[in-house]
Amino acid sequence: MQFRAQHLLGIEHLSPSDITEILDLAEQYVALNRSDRKHGEALAGLTQINMFFENSTRTQASFEIAGKRLGADVMNMAMQASSIKKGETLIDTALTLNAMHPDLLVVRHPHSGAVNLLAEKVNCAVLNAGDGKHEHPTQALLDALTIRRAKGRLHRLNVAICGDIAHSRVARSNILLLGKMENRVRLIGPPTLMPSQIDQFGVEVYEDMREGLADVDVVMMLRLQRERMDGGFIPSEREYYHRFGLDAEKLSRAKADAIVMHPGPMNRGVEIDGEIADDINRSVIQEQVEMGVAVRMACMELLVRARKMKPREVMV
């Protein structure tokens, strides 16, 4: 099987072989990124536009570096400061940019499904850099690469995802990806931060963190998204840290060689103890950031290749 997707909107539509192909190519870019000459040619002459309708420093920087290292001309658009404020609709913005013939659109948007909508209206490849509470596929892929490198495999692992699952697109993409690759996924958090009927996703749900962490290989912490909270999901930060924050005592329930992950940015002392985050024997948080660039390079290259296989669709 060869990667044939026209867009990368979510993990939902990827096959296990697609995922493996992305990760294998990303491995090559890890080596390139560590070398002195960090330049590939895969996107030479192509134009990449980063449209971020929601603030993000790290993801946007990661996509920008990824594009530049592959030779693309990269442009960043801070959508919050632009025409959206003047009342232009998402579709009109998309059509305007589309007329400038970009080859790759990297889009982050605060509403679930907005990137799907945009992808229908443009004739270049669209990468979802996070939409609402829906998906964040490159984050799940970089997490997968990090796990594969640390554990030597990406199947038959016990992975715990902890915290604010309900508001997290990272969690959704990871649940889908880890499930497709045949891992056992546990979700740990207070019931107020769990999406409805999440148990039907083939995961185990725990409300007690000590129980949930027993014998896991991977502990994935999520940011407690305070800016998304309508209020009243948890009684207080300190009670949350006490019951669901990752500290040495709770981590001792996991396997001795369990790794600790976090998509960042971290709230030290809210969902994770600072010392654990910095423990180079347990934490792979910095490696996740490194893998992010490599995975994004791989995704963009594969999308461009898939586009070349198919005649470009005529825009309607």
Place this chain on the structure above:
Amino acid sequence: MLLTNAILIDPEAGSETSGHVLVRDGRIAEILTHDADLDEKRFSGETRLDCGGKYMAPGIIDLGVKVCEPGERHKESFRTAGAAAAAGGVTTMVTRPDTIPVLDTPETLEFAKRRGAEAMPVRMAPMAALTKSREGREMVEMGFLQDAGAVCFSDGDAVVRDTKVLSRAMVYARSLGALVMGHPQEPVLSDGAAVTSGKFASLRGLPSVSPMAERMGLERDLALVEATGCRYHADQISTAASLPALERAKQAGLDVTAGVSIHHLTLNELDVGDYRTFFKVKPPLRSEDDRMAMVEAVGSGLIDIICSMHTPQDEESKRLPFEQAASGAVGLETLLPAAMRLFHSGQLDLPTLFRAMSLNPARRLGLEGGRMAVGAPADLVLFDAHAPFVLDRATLASKSKNTPFDGQRMQGRLLKTLVGGEIVYAHGA
């Protein structure tokens, strides 16, 4: 005029019989069941319309049509809504008050009635708001509005949050014998919801509302009905969780009826697929279990009325991210073919469907019509229940084309619509 050779659907008797209908002065003058009767001398000069052995039923009385005039004529006007109604077999349109401005005074109601009468080939029975501007604070001039022709009082999907206000409006309505209609929903829980809660909502990451919010709203309204003795119609029932409450209220003898939209009988939450906003309706499409429960409840009579919940929305209000997109779907022209899905699946027979689409709404609102009987207005639909077609939204007469059935295979085509014995729509004409 003599309408010959039809299968007559009588929702009162629950029967389908071959026969002929004599129309005089806009009413059904005679129903003939023997072919030999046609040879009688007195019919020799009569205009005849051969129905070709197709089904004929009382015209649809659609409870809760939004016309968008005044205020949003770019979405739908009385002229386009009237054409859509005729093309959909809707002979009486019961219009919603959620226009701009809200129909909450006798003057605005008079305007709507006048526009309806001059621009539409079908009948119109207007609803009025229950509270001023549908804000849930002060009741409207119910007496004046009733005199002006309001058949029902409703704030539509704007739930009256203040229970004291609703309670007083219901007491006042009872003294006038007026019908109050609500869309039961717990307003805080349902605020901002785009889909029904469950696995699909979680997968798509969309804000959702539990079916329980509908039941909570319904239980409150029914308690108030019990307390006030008001006549009440619970519209837009969509979940199985609401049915036991409804059943209890009916068994207790409260003057309560219930309605469901055709979308909640024929579609479910999964139809939203990859964020297709034409499937965003209010209340949201529910689970398949809920859909099946609604179909059964129509069959048993627990739910009395099926409506189209016609809600025109222009392209701009639908071509947005799902959460931001407007709710609602046009339905006047798709109500009948969509209802035929339930007939072809063997779940509901034709007399049952027309009991819910024609007879019951007429009875509930005190309108003539809805009956296949001598003396009833000759508001009739002739349709081929089996003719297949693929729905193309561009062919709709509605000004807005936001139908969830676009591109879908349908079976059941309207052939003719008669209002007061006049043909107001003929397929292919």
